[in-house]
Structures are given as structure tokens and as C-alpha cells.
Amino acid sequence: METPKKIIIAIKDDFIRETYSEVFKSQGFFVSETKKGEEVLVLAEEEKPDIIIADIHLSDLGGFEVLKTLRRKEIVKEIPIIIFVQIEKKSERMEAIELEAKDFIAATDVTPLEVARKVKIALGEQKSYMIAIQKHLYNAKDLITDLGYNYDFKCPICGSDLVFNLIRDLSKGEKYFIVSVMCPKCKK
Ligand SMILES: [Zn+2]
Numbered sequence: 001m002e003t004p005k006k007i008i009i010a011i012k013d014d015f016i017r018e019t020y021s022e023v024f025k026s027q028g029f030f031v032s033e034t035k036k037g038e039e040v041l042v043l044a045e046e047e048k049p050d051i052i053i054a055d056i057h058l059s060d061l062g063g064f065e066v067l068k069t070l071r072r073k074e075i076v077k078e079i080p081i082i083i084f085v086q087i088e089k090k091s092e093r094m095e096a097i098e099l100e101a102k103d104f105i106a107a108t109d110v111t112p113l114e115v116a117r118k119v120k121i122a123l124g125e126q127k128s129y130m131i132a133i134q135k136h137l138y139n140a141k142d143l144i145t146d147l148g149y150n151y152d153f154k155c156p157i158c159g160s161d162l163v164f165n166l167i168r169d170l171s172k173g174e175k176y177f178i179v180s181v182m183c184p185k186c187k188k
Contacts, residue, residue: 004030005123006049010040011084012058023112037061041069044076050123052081056092067099130184131164155183
């Protein structure tokens, strides 16, 4: 059997952190949790987790400081870090992209289960595929309109062409996927 993947969940809000912790445990992860940035730095070196979720507003250091500090330490600098916010600010998402965070998640946008799924994909445990959309063929135009996008179908943040993100859903069968619209650059 595969060894469980290790994650550090550093979220300031007790309720949100505990919810994430429970969901990740139910998905087979070994979870360490904290609300302190300093503790993330210690835990990262001790446990060498596969991935870290770091709140942008921890009770001492913020997620960005944690990210920058870990990047300077040889043995932990490769650990992917997902920046977590309760409510999204565009400037923070841009900063996360610039600092090469693995991902940026806003609590208001995704459920903890969706985040766990994303993490499994990031760790190579579940596969996903980005598929370009042929805007002029079949019902693409109807779909784009029904979803409330402009006909050019570009990312409102960076202007890239949006794509379909397909996630294998093996619980339903070999050829089933969960599909969402995503910007290939912002990963949102
Ligand atoms: Zn974008």
C-alpha cells in the first residue's frame, strides 16, 4: 500500500482549519495542522510534507512570508505551497502567481473536498487534463453564453483563452470526468 501523503494545513480560523483537516484525513492524508506561521516552518523541516496549505493571514507570519522563508531553506524549498485566503483579492492572487505558489484558493470559491481533489491532482494521485475549446463548433457558443461569459471567452484576470479542465472521476467509470472552465495561466 502507498504511504499516505503528508500535508500541513495552516489556517488561522479554527472552524475552517478543522473542517479542512477532517476532509483531508477522510481522503487519506496524514494531516498536521497549525494556525502559526512559525510552526509551519518548524513542521516543514521536521515532517517534510508533500504539500502545504498556508493562510495568507496566519496569527503571526503570513502565508507569503512562510513561502518566501521556506524557499530559502535547501531541504524544504521544493515543497509546493498553496496560498489560502478567506476572501479573494486580485492583488493577492497575482502575488501568489509571482511567488510561484502551487495554487491560490479562496474559501468562498471552493469546498474543502474540491481542494483535496486539487491537491491529489497536484501530487499526481489523480489526473486532470486541460482541453482547448473550439469556440465555433457545435454548441460551444451556447454554453459560453449560458455560463455568462463574453463571446471571446477569455480569462477576466489575465486575458488568456479559457479551457475546459477535465478531472477523471473513476468513482463513476473509466470515461467519466468532472469538467470545469479554467484559465490555464491563473489556474482558476
Ligand atoms: Zn487568467
